[in-house]
Amino acid sequence: xxxxxxxxxxxxxxxxxxxxxxxxxxxxxxxxxxxxxxxxxxxxxxxxxxxxxxxxxxxxxxxxxxxxxxxxxxxxxxxxxxxxxxxxxxxxxxxxxxxxxx
Numbered sequence: 001x002x003x004x005x006x007x008x009x010x011x012x013x014x015x016x017x018x019x020x021x022x023x024x025x026x027x028x029x030x031x032x033x034x035x036x037x038x039x040x041x042x043x044x045x046x047x048x049x050x051x052x053x054x055x056x057x058x059x060x061x062x063x064x065x066x067x068x069x070x071x072x073x074x075x076x077x078x079x080x081x082x083x084x085x086x087x088x089x090x091x092x093x094x095x096x097x098x099x100x101x102x
Contacts, residue, residue: 030100035093036085043082047072056083 047055054067057074061067072079082088 030097032090032093033085035096036088039088039092039096040082040085047079047081050079052079055079055081058083 044055052072053059053062054071055073057066057068057071059067059071061070068074071083072081073083
């Protein structure tokens with residue numbers, strides 16, 4: 001490679017970073033609904049890790065039947081996983097957003 005080729009390559013690379021860098025540095029906006037969905041999935045996953053299949057009414061029991069009223073969500077006391085985005089409070093969404101730093 002000649003010096004001219006190296007010089008042109010470096011100039012092109014620097015120009016690319018100058019043009020693309022600010023675009024990549026922009027924070028990705030995430031909606032409250034997306035955060036609520038993430039929190040719900042994390043809650044359900046935490047429940048499933050306990051070895052129990054019925055976190056939410058629409059889950060399936062080991063025998064293939066719908067969990068329905070047998071789900072932890074539907075039973076009073078004990079575990080209370082989030083099953084729906086509407087279960088997640090605005091305060092929890094705000095805490096999650098604060099942890100993201102956005």
